[in-house]
Amino acid sequence: MKEDNKKMMEQVLGCPQTRRQFLKGMAAAGVMLSMPGGILKTLKAEDFNIEDEITYGGPYQVFRNACPRNCYDTCSFKTYVKDGIVQFIEGAPESTFTDGALCVKGNSYWREAYSPDRVKYPMVQEGRGTGKWRRVSWDEALDRISKKILEIKAKDNSLLGLGLTKYSGNFGITNYGVEGMMSSLGYTTRFIGTPCWPAGIDAQNYDMGNMWCHDPEDLVNAKYIIIWGANPAWCSVHSMQFVYEAQKKGAKVLVIDPVFTQTAAKADEYWQVKTGEDGALALGMARHILDRGLVDRDFVMKHAVGYSEFEAYLKEEITLDWAAEKTGIPAADIARVAEEFATADPASIWIGYGMQRHVNGGAMVRAVDAVVAMTGNIHKVGGGARYGHLYTWGFNYHALIQKQPEGSVGFMGKVGPKGEFDFTKEKAAYSDRTVNINQTARSILETNDPPVRMLWVACKNPFSQDFDLNMMKKAFEKLEMVVVIDKFFNQTAEQADILLPVATQFEQWTVNVSYWHYWLGLNEQAIKPMYESKSNIEIASALSKKMNQLEPGSCTFPTDINTEEWMAKEFNQGIHDLFGINSWKDLREGPKKAKLASPAAWHDKKFSTPSGKYEFKSKLAEGNGHDAIPKYKKNRDPLAPLRLLTPHSKFSLHSQFQQLDTMEDFNPEPLVYIHPQTAQSKQIEDGEMVKVFNKVGELQVKARLTDNVPQDALLIYEAWFNKNDFNVQVLVDDTSSDMGAFKTGAPGVAIHDQFANIQRV
Amino acid sequence: MSTEDQLSQAAFFRDFFLAENRFQMEEICHPYLENNKLPKPTDNKWCELEFAFNRLFVGPRSVIAPPFASVYLEPESYVMGETTQSVRKLYHLVGVSSPWEGRIPDDHISLELDACLKFHHAIEETEYSPLIPVYNYFLKDHMSLWVPAFLQKIEQAVDVPSLIGRISCELSLWLQNECEWLTTTRVRIPESHILNEERRI
Numbered sequence: 002m003k004e005d006n007k008k009m010m011e012q013v014l015g016c017p018q019t020r021r022q023f024l025k026g027m028a029a030a031g032v033m034l035s036m037p038g039g040i041l042k043t044l045k046a047e048d049f050n051i052e053d054e055i056t057y058g059g060p061y062q063v064f065r066n067a068c069p070r071n072c073y074d075t076c077s078f079k080t081y082v083k084d085g086i087v088q089f090i091e092g093a094p095e096s097t098f099t100d101g102a103l104c105v106k107g108n109s110y111w112r113e114a115y116s117p118d119r120v121k122y123p124m125v126q127e128g129r130g131t132g133k134w135r136r137v138s139w140d141e142a143l144d145r146i147s148k149k150i151l152e153i154k155a156k157d158n159s160l161l162g163l164g165l166t167k168y169s170g171n172f173g174i175t176n177y178g179v180e181g182m183m184s185s186l187g188y189t190t191r192f193i194g195t196p197c198w199p200a201g202i203d204a205q206n207y208d209m210g211n212m213w214c215h216d217p218e219d220l221v222n223a224k225y226i227i228i229w230g231a232n233p234a235w236c237s238v239h240s241m242q243f244v245y246e247a248q249k250k251g252a253k254v255l256v257i258d259p260v261f262t263q264t265a266a267k268a269d270e271y272w273q274v275k276t277g278e279d280g281a282l283a284l285g286m287a288r289h290i291l292d293r294g295l296v297d298r299d300f301v302m303k304h305a306v307g308y309s310e311f312e313a314y315l316k317e318e319i320t321l322d323w324a325a326e327k328t329g330i331p332a333a334d335i336a337r338v339a340e341e342f343a344t345a346d347p348a349s350i351w352i353g354y355g356m357q358r359h360v361n362g363g364a365m366v367r368a369v370d371a372v373v374a375m376t377g378n379i380h381k382v383g384g385g386a387r388y389g390h391l392y393t394w395g396f397n398y399h400a401l402i403q404k405q406p407e408g409s410v411g412f413m414g415k416v417g418p419k420g421e422f423d424f425t426k427e428k429a430a431y432s433d434r435t436v437n438i439n440q441t442a443r444s445i446l447e448t449n450d451p452p453v454r455m456l457w458v459a460c461k462n463p464f465s466q467d468f469d470l471n472m473m474k475k476a477f478e479k480l481e482m483v484v485v486i487d488k489f490f491n492q493t494a495e496q497a498d499i500l501l502p503v504a505t506q507f508e509q510w511t512v513n514v515s516y517w518h519y520w521l522g523l524n525e526q527a528i529k530p531m532y533e534s535k536s537n538i539e540i541a542s543a544l545s546k547k548m549n550q551l552e553p554g555s556c557t558f559p560t561d562i563n564t565e566e567w568m569a570k571e572f573n574q575g576i577h578d579l580f581g582i583n584s585w586k587d588l589r590e591g592p593k594k595a596k597l598a599s600p601a602a603w604h605d606k607k608f609s610t611p612s613g614k615y616e617f618k619s620k621l622a623e624g625n626g627h628d629a630i631p632k633y634k635k636n637r638d639p640l641a642p643l644r645l646l647t648p649h650s651k652f653s654l655h656s657q658f659q660q661l662d663t664m665e666d667f668n669p670e671p672l673v674y675i676h677p678q679t680a681q682s683k684q685i686e687d688g689e690m691v692k693v694f695n696k697v698g699e700l701q702v703k704a705r706l707t708d709n710v711p712q713d714a715l716l717i718y719e720a721w722f723n724k725n726d727f728n729v730q731v732l733v734d735d736t737s738s739d740m741g742a743f744k745t746g747a748p749g750v751a752i753h754d755q756f757a758n759i760q761r762v
Numbered sequence: 763m764s765t766e767d768q769l770s771q772a773a774f775f776r777d778f779f780l781a782e783n784r785f786q787m788e789e790i791c792h793p794y795l796e797n798n799k800l801p802k803p804t805d806n807k808w809c810e811l812e813f814a815f816n817r818l819f820v821g822p823r824s825v826i827a828p829p830f831a832s833v834y835l836e837p838e839s840y841v842m843g844e845t846t847q848s849v850r851k852l853y854h855l856v857g858v859s860s861p862w863e864g865r866i867p868d869d870h871i872s873l874e875l876d877a878c879l880k881f882h883h884a885i886e887e888t889e890y891s892p893l894i895p896v897y898n899y900f901l902k903d904h905m906s907l908w909v910p911a912f913l914q915k916i917e918q919a920v921d922v923p924s925l926i927g928r929i930s931c932e933l934s935l936w937l938q939n940e941c942e943w944l945t946t947t948r949v950r951i952p953e954s955h956i957l958n959e960e961r962r963i
Contacts (some may be wrong), residue, residue: 010903013849086864127809135810135816723824
């Protein structure tokens with residue numbers, strides 16, 4: 002009997018027709034649950050008649066969404082929703098870049114929305130790091146925050162004591178409303194710059210006047226591809242199809258990387274360059290190209306300036322043997338590849354962000370650019386020094402650009418751009434106070450008059466991603482209030498006073514573009530925000546409401562916003578023309594690609610430099626304290642016997658995604674990767690617990706032996722593990738890279754110029 | 763155990779697992795403590811109770827005992843999957859729906875206990891009710907499959923205040939009593955009235 006009942010009910014619940022039949026019976030019997038009170042509400046009679054429409058029947062609703070992560074691929078995808086629940090997602094087939102497929106991270110997105118571990122409600126912690134969390138209403142959370150902001154203003158006569166650290170946790174354009182919210186409160190302290198790619202941005206600006214890269218789909222046209230310090234097989238999986246296609250058509254692919262990556266495994270040739278000596282390698286190649294008479298004389302004479310000085314430098318200072326000694330790559334190999342590259346037509350180099358995270362990173366990118374330029378490849382279809390672009394980012398930044406309340410007092414001093422995405426071109430008597438995002442801890446400790454009293458953290462996890470954990474802990478002790486906005490608990494949330502739940506991309510309207518490909522993707526709200534989560538601009542709006550309740554006129558952010566309208570306000574004629582659309586609504590049919598005059602950047606050889614030409618010699622660079630020409634710049638002196646590399650893992654993006662149980666299945670525990678010979682010299686066996694230590698700090702971790710890493714290096718993937726307090730930032734200091742301040746307001750950070758020692762525990 | 767007791771207990775459990783803070787908890791637990799002649803916890807104890815409650819059921823860290831059926835019944839521990847959707851269908855089938863559809867999973871313990879209340883009440887009111895097979899399924903083939911696993915997580919957790927431990931044990935007992943009530947005190951499960959259309963008409 003029991004089994005029969007179960008079977009029957011499963012049939013009723015599983016089959017719409019049987020259910021309809023059953024419902025008729027229920028209604029006829031008049032037994033609807035009509036007990037008053039309680040939570041569950043009685044459905045109205047008319048709801049029964051259209052039962053299959055209000056619930057689980059009918060086709061899927063399909064929404065357009067975009068991956069908002071800081072990733073080359075910025076995939077557009079389709080979200081299939083039934084009964085208000087995401088059922089599955091798939092890559093947008095309309096995009097020739099995404100080509101209907103997502104990566105393992107993208108495919109896991111429904112898990113983010115529906116993880117039982119999401120931050121669900123505003124929470125207040127009684128003592129940072131104590132784990133004593135109380136659930137509060139939005140009203141109470143915003144009341145506490147607003148009162149603190151007003152207290153700071155009263156105390157300091159400005160809001161410079163309120164700091165914002167935000168980066169790329171969500172690249173949806175409306176999320177710049179977080180910066181907008183800060184402006185709408187007054188002049189504040191901003192952690193500016195970027196930990197990602199600033200040295201390379203400056204380098205390309207010195208050389209070409211802007212950072213602009215070829216369409217990655219154009220890689221198929223290359224006859225020779227060098228992937229230099231990038232690992233697209235992990236970090237840009239969709240780009241690999243174009244690399245393979247080029248290979249199939251006969252192109253040779255060389256990967257240059259200190260680590261034998263998955264991309265290296267797919268290449269025709271792999272060079273394990275000595276870390277931080279890529280500049281020497283490029284200059285060695287340049288010297289050989291010059292010696293063999295393979296320079297594109299027409300290009301360097303007509304479309305470049307300063308080539309003769311560069312040539313003189315190569316002749317005087319650079320030899321193949323010197324390059325071989327510096328880089329560990331045999332001179333014969335350098336010579337052979339230099340010739341192959343210079344004679345392949347066209348030839349292209351993909352410059353990875355890893356390469357510029359060094360004290361000489363910008364100089365190295367300039368040297369690589371020079372190889373591409375002197376061989377006449379910089380502007381050619383199938384050529385290019387591919388690094389990144391912001392060509393498609395010309396939105397209105399409606400959410401970002403907000404006006405300070407009347408009478409706001411701010412900072413008076415030198416101002417520059419607030420990061421690479423600063424489109425405000427702010428000009429005012431006062432400004433925000435800017436400090437280096439790559440030295441968050443140091444900046445908090447050293448900034449005074451007034452000190453940073455309150456920190457707002459959004460789209461960022463500084464405890465997991467920023468440098469020198471011990472210093473960060475000390476810095477947080479100085480803060481009077483920490484507000485963290487996140488989807489999941491993490492090491493920064495652990496140090497928050499107030500934690501606010503933020504909506505996933507399924508739960509908000511926004512629009513996304515890439516810094517690599519040229520597609521534009523709509524992000525529609527597909528489902529209601531789960532629990533009490535809100536998008537960043539909804540949080541800003543709610544905060545403004547509370548601020549104005551407490552002190553009228555204290556915040557200018559609109560208090561009543563429609564997020565769909567705010568998304569629409571980001572569009573303008575420039576975007577419409579670039580993408581060939583009449584309205585954002587056209588994007589409901591699928592992502593659209595920019596109408597490019599050519600797949601090649603700089604195709605008309607008109608550069609954005611002061612001279613209008615490619616600048617082997619840059620006065621701007623010189624004026625900013627760098628070598629005018631791409632000279633060899635020495636790497637950082639070792640501080641310990643082994644180099645320490647801390648890239649992010651295949652299955653996470655910094656701390657994002659790693660908290661999902663499936664990702665932890667793949668990457669269940671932290672490991673330090675060590676070359677077998679190095680391990681042997683330290684008497685370390687595979688699987689053994691070891692101590693990794695340097696002047697910054699130390700940690701204990703399990704050793705994994707692999708000859709994928711060089712003998713002189715240790716590699717630990719950066720990640721946050723849910724049930725493990727491991728944090729690699731305890732070993733990484735905040736030393737700056739050479740460039741970045743010119744275009745992003747602060748220098749980059751030498752993440753890969755770190756050193757450590759290792760021993761058995 | 764009288765029906766009235768069963769119902770008031772269900773309402774207590776429902777409200778307890780929805781409590782937002784210690785003040786609500788205190789208010790919800792007040793009659794329960796009185797009835798059971800339990801000492802009133804101090805303010806400090808209520809604070810500890812609130813922190814423990816959030817560690818177990820709310821967050822913001824990974825919750826120790828997620829109060830959602832799907833976490834225990836699905837091959838992977840996520841919400842809003844087949845289990846949630848099936849529970850929602852079952853609610854709709856008997857004429858009710860969650861006011862939080864799409865925001866809070868329909869298979870949250872408190873929503874399910876609220877459904878139990880309504881089932882129990884409605885079945886009490888009628889001699890013969892087509893609700894019985896539905897409730898029978900909900901109670902025995904659904905709640906009995908996950909609630910014990912949920913309660914076990916509470917039991918196995920460290921630093922669980924005794925009041926939460928006690929409530930957890932009583933909920934386990936309540937579930938057994940409710941199953942028994944449905945099986946013995948009331949009618950036999952009627953033969954399917956829907957699969958055999960002729961008989962029903």
